[in-house]
Amino acid sequence: MPRKQIITPSRIVNTAVVGVGRLGRFHAQKHAACPAANLVGVFDADGARAESVAKETGCHAYTDLDKLIADVEAVDVAVPTSLHHQVGLQVLEAKRHLLMEKPIASSSAEARELVNLANKKGLILQVGHIERFNPGVTALRGIDVHPSFVEAHRLAMYNPRGADVSVIHDLMIHDLDVLLHWMGHEIERVDAYGVPLLTKAVDICNAHIRFKGNKVANLTASRISMKKMRKFRMFQEDAYISVDFEKRRAEIYKRVPPGTPKALPIPGADDHDLRVLIKRTRAKKNEDALQREVDAFVAAVANDTPPLVGGMEATVALELADEIARQANESS
Template structure:
């Protein structure tokens, strides 16, 4: 890509997240919102037209109209849409999870690598950790406890709470440690909408994840235990308590990345595509690592039923 190249962004899926991504393309330097694809043309038009884009319901025509693709369709068809875009030579940004099976995720990684295309995954909360300074802490964590609860919603009911909610915190846990993503032990219990898991890794790091899509109110907290102290985060209040000797940024929420993590994540994807950055915020390898743990949690929970 040359510096003067304006990337035509395309979004598959005209739901809530599709709208978020369409607006990102419309406001990013070096990109425009060119097209939105959805099985319902009226929904696609509602998202695309106010932003200067066009609505499509045919995949081939849509792919001809774009340079890069964001996949914000239901998770169960992420792989289908990702592989179609890659086959057409388009770099992709896939909302989490990358796919719902490891087999499909590996297909995405292999197909993109064969064509030298960028794959980014929408675990944009890593941007928040970077803004806080947590990813620069020079100690390996001993333990992480994450709680992510919310009231019932019709969104993302095509996948379990593990792939909808827990996978976020799994990715954050893996971002903090050098442990291999293959868990050494997994213990999980719960069902489709509520599940609690304890995951142990080969370096001794333990992560506890508690998610619910049937809670009376939203609650999102995390406690990270390091050898020298602890960090307790309230994601909703956007505050933290730090007893480690390492300096973290208490004003992270007021930084550009803290104010707009999705924008920072999309920007990094576009920079990687244009050759101005070595990688996006979350790569295919990292997304597959999070999926590996998520699948292991789902399998463990099924075994206890």
């Protein structure tokens, strides 16, 4: 699968952030730090919060959302998921480019409406699937990743933030986006199970997904665990690839011919000539996935190029999440 790359922005883009709660505040900080962005203003239903973030980031706090949208070229929306569709339509109808926090919308029908409107008006619609910008993932660009078996675990301690949706739409959707990116969209069967424990929605879920070509993925997501884990393990005929999203690194164990420099034997393997070449990647100290995400959006707007994570990709991930959630709800 060809990899999209970030192209250096050709000009400065006037931007805004709508919704500056805990996550939106970080978005505003990244816009303020982006060399190709001019953060004009922020908006929040809580005026005092907007004033605080505006002061911190050196922009204006707007009390009129329509006025803020009119004053910029691109809008970053970080409101609660239930408002994504409403605010997204408002931005796109005003012919402004849109970066929407994940998930793209509350339902696939709402998501498709946003995608169709963006296409109709010729606008950039990028979705904030931040793991695509994780150094552990970006380190694999240029490497042939074509897994036939995937095992993923995303575990977190309980946090009321995000509890308005199920763990599938809050956490597992990150892994679904990455999974579809690497395994494609030809899904043959989905089996999912889940239970609600601390909220009315599903808090822990396991999904078994079978793809065309006898490719399989097992995903587990929990927001009621005692420790954090975000690992994605992939197996293919010539390699084992592990991505640790938490530690922002990847490990690649690639099968190579005997005699390959720096290759190591595998003790106990049936094939005594089997050798593997091990590559480990580590994130640089200041590598910031959210900054990369914002920079990529601004670059796409400035250069009129496709976003790295487009609206249609996010919609397919949401549709899969919806099916997993449906089955998980029925099993609980």
